Structures are given as structure tokens and as C-alpha cells.
Amino acid sequence: xxxxxxxxxxxxxxxxxxxxxxxxxxxxxxxxTRSGAxxxxxxxxxxxxxCLLTVNGVPDVRACRRRAADGDEIRxxxxxxx
Amino acid sequence: xxxxxxxGAGPAxxxxxxxxxxxxxxxxxxxxxDAPGGQYHRQxxxxxxxxxxxxxxxxxxxxxTVWAVDGKRVHVLRGPADGTGRQRHVLEPDALVLxxxxxxxxxPFPGWQLPGVFTAGAAxxxxxxxxxxxxxRVLVAGAGPFxxxxxxxxxxxxxxxxxxxxxxxxxxxxxxxxxRDARKAGELARYAAALARHRVPYHLGRTVVEARGDDRVRExxxxxxxxxxxxxxxxxxxxxxxxxxxxxxFASQPELAVAAGCALDGGFVRVGDDQRTSVAGVFAAGExxxxxxxxxxxxxxxxAGCAAAGGVPDRALLRERDRTRAFAARLAAAHPIGAAWPxxxxxxxxxxxxxxxxxxxxxRAAGDPAAPGPHALKLGTRAGLGPCQGRMxxxxxxxxxxTAERHHRPIAQxxxxxxxxxxxxxxx
Ligand SMILES: Cc1cc2nc3c(=O)[nH]c(=O)nc-3n(C[C@H](O)[C@H](O)[C@H](O)COP(=O)(O)OP(=O)(O)OC[C@H]3O[C@@H](n4cnc5c(N)ncnc54)[C@H](O)[C@@H]3O)c2cc1C
Ligand code: FES
Numbered sequence: 001x002x003x004x005x006x007x008x009x010x011x012x013x014x015x016x017x018x019x020x021x022x023x024x025x026x027x028x029x030x031x032x033t034r035s036g037a038x039x040x041x042x043x044x045x046x047x048x049x050x051c052l053l054t055v056n057g058v059p060d061v062r063a064c065r066r067r068a069a070d071g072d073e074i075r076x077x078x079x080x081x082x
Numbered sequence: 083x084x085x086x087x088x089x090g091a092g093p094a095x096x097x098x099x100x101x102x103x104x105x106x107x108x109x110x111x112x113x114x115x116d117a118p119g120g121q122y123h124r125q126x127x128x129x130x131x132x133x134x135x136x137x138x139x140x141x142x143x144x145x146x147t148v149w150a151v152d153g154k155r156v157h158v159l160r161g162p163a164d165g166t167g168r169q170r171h172v173l174e175p176d177a178l179v180l181x182x183x184x185x186x187x188x189x190p191f192p193g194w195q196l197p198g199v200f201t202a203g204a205a206x207x208x209x210x211x212x213x214x215x216x217x218x219r220v221l222v223a224g225a226g227p228f229x230x231x232x233x234x235x236x237x238x239x240x241x242x243x244x245x246x247x248x249x250x251x252x253x254x255x256x257x258x259x260x261x262r263d264a265r266k267a268g269e270l271a272r273y274a275a276a277l278a279r280h281r282v283p284y285h286l287g288r289t290v291v292e293a294r295g296d297d298r299v300r301e302x303x304x305x306x307x308x309x310x311x312x313x314x315x316x317x318x319x320x321x322x323x324x325x326x327x328x329x330x331x332f333a334s335q336p337e338l339a340v341a342a343g344c345a346l347d348g349g350f351v352r353v354g355d356d357q358r359t360s361v362a363g364v365f366a367a368g369e370x371x372x373x374x375x376x377x378x379x380x381x382x383x384x385x386a387g388c389a390a391a392g393g394v395p396d397r398a399l400l401r402e403r404d405r406t407r408a409f410a411a412r413l414a415a416a417h418p419i420g421a422a423w424p425x426x427x428x429x430x431x432x433x434x435x436x437x438x439x440x441x442x443x444x445x446r447a448a449g450d451p452a453a454p455g456p457h458a459l460k461l462g463t464r465a466g467l468g469p470c471q472g473r474m475x476x477x478x479x480x481x482x483x484x485t486a487e488r489h490h491r492p493i494a495q496x497x498x499x500x501x502x503x504x505x506x507x508x509x510x
Binding site: 013015016017019020023024028029033034035037038039040041042043044045046047048049050052058060061062064065066067 | 212437
């Protein structure tokens with residue numbers, strides 16, 4: 001399975017969450033807060049909303065709750081464009 | 083036939099469904115996840131989960147998020163998490179069992195917002211569900227026996243665990259654990275042996291008081307704690323890390339119960355002897371009513387399911403539930419949260435992660451005679467107004483400001499405006 005993150009191909013394993021794919025690829029953050037600080041996964045189960053990103057054009061998807069599907073186009077997200 | 087809806091397919095919800103079916107009810111069980119099991123029985127997708135027999139006797143709705151309840155009417159969105167175009171459904175059962183579980187509770191400390199700082203549960207979920215290790219050099223810290231299986235799971239996916247730190251000293255922990263918990267003690271001994279095999283030290287009375295790094299965590303500072311969790315000066319130690327996992331127990335997810343009008347006690351749903359809440363026809367089970375682990379959650383679920391179906395829970399079910407509840411109480415006594423933790427914070431330490439409200443802003447606002455009350459405090463500092471609506475910071479903010487924590491979140495799970503505007507609700 002492969003997804004793209006801001007246009008770059010990233011391999012994953014079938015069944016992994018988007019967060020799992022990104023972390024396995026060594027990415028720890030993919031969102032910035034209002035102050036510009038980086039954020040990634042914190043709670044891992046959908047409660048903290050730190051891990052938001054854009055999946056196939058749909059913004060504000062929790063990476064820890066969404067299963068990655070082959071061909072998904074992920075865009076990292078800042079509060080400015082949310 | 084009595085129609086029962088069970089929200090949540092963790093240990094509590096699955097036991098509730100099984101016992102409601104056994105008592106003759108028609109049961110619909112749903113979960114926002116695409117697999118049953120909840121937090122405890124988490125597995126990579128597709129793996130056999132052992133609940134096939136129960137689910138085959140119910141109507142099983144995976145990927146079904148309950149975003150609101152009014153009375154016993156349950157509003158459900160069906161489809162992938164946070165997607166667009168999910169289907170809206172309404173269920174109106176005779177009885178409702180809420181078993182929505184808990185999320186980690188984490189106290190704030192300088193640097194806890196850095197990428198690479200995870201809740202203990204997140205590390206566990208990523209290890210069990212995704213087979214991903216959150217780091218190569220990981221510190222696990224906080225309070226409670228849950229830290230041990232977290233460390234074990236991290237080791238199983240190839241993470242290096244530098245140490246496991248229990249904040250409470252041995253004298254406190256000893257107060258709760260006893261010979262009565264032989265089965266649990268055996269489980270702990272197994273975890274301890276796994277740690278020893280990997281030469282992972284387990285320290286009591288020590289914790290992570292600061293995470294450092296620019297773009298991500300690179301260093302963690304630990305310190306020795308007194309029984310009240312104040313730092314013993316001069317005992318600080320710095321570790322080079324690429325991940326820190328922290329958990330100070332769990333906080334229940336009572337949003338749906340609050341929406342239904344159920345009374346709470348200290349953040350937990352108040353239940354009677356047969357798991358009945360203060361609202362007629364609404365039952366609650368599992369971590370919603372108190373933190374006791376998977377066995378306690380299942381014992382409560384069994385009683386709730388039977389009662390919701392109109393049955394009378396037999397003595398054995400009630401006895402098992404009471405036994406696990408007593409264990410939960412001892413666990414809470416053994417792993418309390420020390421009152422002096424705010425001493426770890428600095429003026430600029432972030433407390434509300436979403437809105438980046440600092441400890442200094444909160445204590446100033448709380449001390450301002452013109453801004454009393456939790457509502458004014460929230461509007462003035464923005465703490466709790468971000469997307470998580472105070473799930474992560476609520477307990478800490480109320481502890482720092484001396485106010486009551488608010489659990490009222492009318493929308494329990496996010497719904498897109500387009501989905502809300504869509505008038506089509508399918509009645510079932
Ligand atoms: C991240 C995490 C990992 C954990 N891992 C372990 C572990 O490995 N070992 C261990 O002993 N304990 C673990 N625990 C502790 C665990 O909470 C309990 O021991 C046990 O799982 C509690 O059972 P439960 O049925 O009460 O809740 P849960 O198991 O949490 O089940 C609740 C279920 O409700 C669903 N749900 C919640 N809200 C909604 C909604 N609005 N709509 C639809 N569905 C909803 C959730 O998706 C979930 O499946 C973990 C806790 C957390 C937070
Ligand atoms: S990590 Fe908390 S919502 Fe995804």
C-alpha cells in the first residue's frame with residue numbers, strides 16, 4: 001500500500017491508520033497550531049484533535065482514527081488553511 | 083421483544099450485548115471503530131477477534147459514530163471516521179446501554195505539547211493496532227499499573243524502553259495492592275519479568291517533569307517525587323529520548339450520558355445496583371462509571387445488559403461486578419494523583435493544548451476578582467474552547483483554577499455542517 005503526503009510517496013501496511021503510516025515513516029508532526037507550533041499524534045484514539053490533516057481534499061480528518069487506503073492523498077495542515 | 087441499543091463495543095458493551103441477547107432482547111450494538119473490542123481487545127484489522135458469536139446474534143454496526151442523544155433517541159453517523167457524506171440514522175430503543183469507555187488522563191508539564199510526547203494509551207494503540215513503535219528511545223511515565231503493559235507492548239514492536247516511572251512511592255502503592263489481588267499481582271509479576279528480561283528499570287517515586295526539544299521531543303527531565311508529587315530538588319536527571327509516553331490514569335467519556343441527562347459523580351456516571359443511571363431506560367457500564375480495567379468493565383456490562391433487557395441479574399453476576407469494583411477502589415488508592423503536581427508548571431507552560439492557554443494566564447484569570455466562575459474563565463482564557471472541548475485540559479484547568487469541570491459537550495463527536503444540513507435521517 002502507498003499513500004502520498006504533500007505529493008511525496010509514503011509506503012504503509014494494509015490496515016494501518018494514517019497516523020500509523022506517518023509515524024512508521026519517521027514523521028512525528030504534520031499540523032501547526034495558531035502560534036505555528038508543530039503537532040502530531042497525542043491521544044491516539046480521537047479525543048485530542050492534535051493529529052488533524054487533509055485526506056483526499058477533505059480537511060480536519062483525525063489521522064489516528066482514519067484507516068489509510070491505497071492511493072490516499074494526504075496534505076498536512078495548518079490552522080490558517082483549516 | 084425489548085429493543086436494546088448498546089453504544090460502544092469494548093469489553094463493557096460486548097458483555098452488555100451478550101447478556102441482553104441472553105435475556106431475550108433484540109440488540110443493536112454499534113461502535114465508531116471498524117472492529118469490535120474497544121481499547122482493550124485492539125488488534126490489527128482483519129484478525130479474528132473472538133466476538134463473532136455474540137455479534138452474529140445482534141445487529142452489529144461498525145463505523146457508526148453516535149454524535150448526539152436526546153432522551154433515548156440515538157443519532158448515528160455511519161461511514162469512515164471524519165469523512166463526508168456519511169449516512170445519518172436515528173434509533174429509538176426501549177433501553178439504552180452506554181459503554182463509551184475512557185481516554186487517557188495526562189497532567190500538563192513543560193513541553194508536553196511537543197510532537198513525540200504521547201499518551202500511554204496512544205503508544206499502546208499504535209503498537210497493538212498499527213504494529214508501530216512510537217520511538218527507539220522511549221520513557222514511560224505516570225501513574226498506575228497500565229504503564230507496565232504499555233512498556234511490554236512497546237518492547238514487542240521493537241521500541242527501546244529506557245525506564246518505566248511510577249510517580250507514587252512504594253509506601254503509597256503498597257496501601258492499595260494486597261494479597262486479595264493475587265490474580266492481578268500475578269499479571270503484574272509477568273510484566274515485571276518481561277521488563278527485567280529487557281533490562282528495563284521500573285522506578286517508583288519518579289516521573290517526567292519536563293520535555294525538551296524544538297520541533298520534537300529530544301530530551302526528557304525526570305525527578306524524584308515526594309508522596310504529594312512535589313519535586314525533590316537536586317534529583318533531576320536528563321535522558322536523551324525520541325519519545326515520551328505519559329499516563330496519569332483515565333478520564334471517562336461521559337458526553338452521551340451527560341446529553342441524556344444522567345447525573346455524574348466526580349466525572350463518572352452515577353449508577354444504581356443494576357447499572358441504571360438517573361434517567362429511566364438508560365444504563366451505563368465500564369470505564370464510564372469508574373476506572374477498573376477490562377475485567378471490571380465486562381462485569382458491569384453483563385449486569386447492565388441483563389437489566390436493560392428487563393431481566394434480573396443473578397447473584398453471581400452481581401458478586402463478580404462488586405468484586406471487580408472493590409478492586410478498582412483499591413487501585414485508585416494505590417495510584418492517586420498527588421496534589422502538588424502544579425509545582426511542575428512554569429508561567430509559560432501550556433495547559434490547554436488546543437488554544438495554547440498557559441498556566442500563567444489561567445492562574446492570573448482565576449485570581450482576578452472580576453472574572454469569577456468557570457464560564458467567564460473559559461471565555462477569558464479560551465481554555466477548553468478548542469476542538470477537543472476540554473477533554474484533554476478540563477481536569478487540569480479546574481484543579482488550577484479551583485472551579486468545577488464541565489462535561490457538557492452537546493456534540494459528542496464532530497459532525498460536518500453538510501452532514502448536519504442534510505435533512506435525511508433514516509429511522510430504524
Ligand atoms: C488508548 C487506550 C488504550 C488502552 N489499552 C489498554 C490495554 O492494552 N490493556 C488494558 O488492560 N487496558 C487498556 N486500556 C484501558 C481500557 O480503557 C479498559 O481497560 C477497557 O478497555 C475499558 O472497557 P470499556 O468497555 O469500558 O471501554 P472501551 O474499551 O474504551 O470501549 C469503548 C468503545 O466505545 C466506542 N465509542 C466511544 N464513544 C463512541 C461514540 N460516540 N459513538 C460510537 N462509539 C463510541 C469506542 O470506539 C470504543 O470502542 C486502554 C485505554 C485507552 C484509552
Ligand atoms: S491523536 Fe488525538 S485525536 Fe488523533
